[in-house]
Amino acid sequence: xxxxTKRELVLSINGERRAVVARQAETLLFVLRxxxxxxxxxxxxxxxxxxxxxxxxxxxxxKSCMMLAIETVxxxxxxxxxxxxxxxxxxxxxxxxxxxxxxTPGFIMNAHALIxxxxxxxxxxxxxxxxxxxxRCTSYQExxxxxxxxxxxxxxxxxx
Amino acid sequence: xxPFDFAYYRPQSIAEATxxxxxxxxxxxxxxxxxxxxxxxxxxxxxxxxxxxVIDMKAIPECRVLDASADPLVFGAALSLTELEEANPFPLxxxxxxxxxxxxxxxxxxxxxxxxxxxxxxxxxxPLFVAEADVIVAGPYGVRQCRFNDLFHQQLQLGRGEFIVxxxxxxxxxxxxHFHRKRRKQGEVGYPLVTIAALKKDGAxxxxxxxxxxxxxxxxxxxxxxxxxxxxxxxxxxxxxxxxPRPILHDIEGSADYRLFVAAKLLEDALRELGEEETM
Ligand SMILES: Cc1cc2nc3c(=O)[nH]c(=O)nc-3n(C[C@H](O)[C@H](O)[C@H](O)COP(=O)(O)OP(=O)(O)OC[C@H]3O[C@@H](n4cnc5c(N)ncnc54)[C@H](O)[C@@H]3O)c2cc1C
Ligand code: FES
Numbered sequence: 289x290x291x292x293t294k295r296e297l298v299l300s301i302n303g304e305r306r307a308v309v310a311r312q313a314e315t316l317l318f319v320l321r322x323x324x325x326x327x328x329x330x331x332x333x334x335x336x337x338x339x340x341x342x343x344x345x346x347x348x349x350x351k352s353c354m355m356l357a358i359e360t361v362x363x364x365x366x367x368x369x370x371x372x373x374x375x376x377x378x379x380x381x382x383x384x385x386x387x388x389x390x391x392t393p394g395f396i397m398n399a400h401a402l403i404x405x406x407x408x409x410x411x412x413x414x415x416x417x418x419x420x421x422x423x424r425c426t427s428y429q430e431x432x433x434x435x436x437x438x439x440x441x442x443x444x445x446x447x448x
Numbered sequence: 449x450x451p452f453d454f455a456y457y458r459p460q461s462i463a464e465a466t467x468x469x470x471x472x473x474x475x476x477x478x479x480x481x482x483x484x485x486x487x488x489x490x491x492x493x494x495x496x497x498x499x500x501x502v503i504d505m506k507a508i509p510e511c512r513v514l515d516a517s518a519d520p521l522v523f524g525a526a527l528s529l530t531e532l533e534e535a536n537p538f539p540l541x542x543x544x545x546x547x548x549x550x551x552x553x554x555x556x557x558x559x560x561x562x563x564x565x566x567x568x569x570x571x572x573x574x575p576l577f578v579a580e581a582d583v584i585v586a587g588p589y590g591v592r593q594c595r596f597n598d599l600f601h602q603q604l605q606l607g608r609g610e611f612i613v614x615x616x617x618x619x620x621x622x623x624x625x626h627f628h629r630k631r632r633k634q635g636e637v638g639y640p641l642v643t644i645a646a647l648k649k650d651g652a653x654x655x656x657x658x659x660x661x662x663x664x665x666x667x668x669x670x671x672x673x674x675x676x677x678x679x680x681x682x683x684x685x686x687x688x689x690x691x692x693p694r695p696i697l698h699d700i701e702g703s704a705d706y707r708l709f710v711a712a713k714l715l716e717d718a719l720r721e722l723g724e725e726e727t728m
Pocket of ligand 2: 332339
């Protein structure tokens with residue numbers, strides 16, 4: 289029999305410390321969803337292609353299907369459940385930037401990080417960042433409008 | 449989800465990493481060095497990789513060095529591609545890195561992982577070929593420095609238990625005139641149909657390719673044809689393409705003939721942009 293590699297991990301998620309028992313080989317996505325009940329990050333391709341599983345690790349967007357949970361010990365994880373009235377959430381609702389909504393948490397997490405890191409993002413930067421997410425209902429136009437509106441609001445806020 | 453168990457180790461030094469590798473190997477764990485982990489995790493899910501232990505290199509300080517003020521420039525193998533892009537110490541490497549996967553994936557994919565992975569495009573190898581980089585390798589017998597081009601034959605020829613610590617690139621070479629282009633079957637994200645990186649040093653063009661063969665390459669014969677100024681550029685390109693190593697990839701992304709056609713077009717662009725139009 290193979291020995292089990294389960295271990296208790298203490299993760300810092302959305303500002304809270306959460307303890308969870310998980311295999312060392314377990315991905316962050318699986319631990320968030322099945323271990324901690326945080327089902328906002330979605331399993332899509334599980335292959336790094338679609339971005340539905342995107343969360344932030346120390347403010348950086350990461351595809352949680354390709355990262356081990358154990359790698360995030362000592363780091364700050366933010367999932368869609370941790371965003372509280374972020375401007376990008378309102379912009380998505382206002383512009384109806386989704387249809388089925390499955391890709392939305394991933395898009396929002398990536399866009400939120402972009403807005404925080406690069407309030408001055410130009411077209412090229414926006415495209416470069418958002419290319420990491422796929423929307424099968426093809427709401428791309430509305431998503432772009434929402435991201436641009438939230439960026440513009442952030443720019444105004446940053447100037448004061 | 450990874451369908452089997454493995455243990456995760458995070459050594460803090462080169463010596464600790466190589467000692468761990470040796471101990472785990474003795475225990476029959478078939479350990480793997482672990483950079484960004486993106487390939488290990490995604491291929492494990494498909495049962496194309498199997499291991500009982502991974503050794504994460506991201507806490508080893510030497511693997512995380514990014515020294516843009518040194519000569520030569522030093523890049524740690526565990527730097528993510530986006531860290532390299534943002535610091536931009538070697539513009540040709542930045543251009544190559546930027547075209548790999550997508551930006552979120554590149555927050556995780558490491559330079560060492562891109563070059564040592566099974567997924568054979570290994571596009572960041574191209575700038576290192578043409579810049580004639582050095583590579584620092586650590587293993588059971590200590591740390592050694594070699595020429596990247598001497599160690600890379602289709603893939604990096606590392607001994608069991610060896611890993612890449614760093615790459616070094618001559619500062620002056622990093623600022624030379626260069627050319628980079630990636631052509632995909634469609635879209636802005638995805639594997640290459642053909643990627644080409646070229647650099648001009650002392651009047652001679654150095655060129656490397658990914659997506660043409662099931663391995664990236666730089667070839668002395670190809671470059672000899674390209675730099676033969678006694679012939680018009682069209683003939684130089686034709687001879688260069690005829691001298692490509694074999695096999696030429698022939699798959700769903702593109703047929704062999706189409707890839708060669710695209711490679712010839714990109715060579716034309718490279719020669720023009722690197723100031724060879726007088727012979728075109
Ligand atoms: C979504 C996606 C898209 C991709 N698109 C492209 C693309 O467009 N172009 C392209 O070139 N590649 C592409 N790749 C391939 C990718 O660059 C490789 O799979 C790469 O191995 C991932 O890097 P990593 O750091 O995550 O590697 P890991 O998963 O950590 O490791 C991969 C392999 O490299 C070995 N390794 C890692 N670091 C070292 C080191 N320092 N020394 C020795 N061995 C080491 C590991 O032991 C393992 O065998 C893509 C991959 C994904 C997941
Ligand atoms: S589920 Fe992670 S990228 Fe698709």
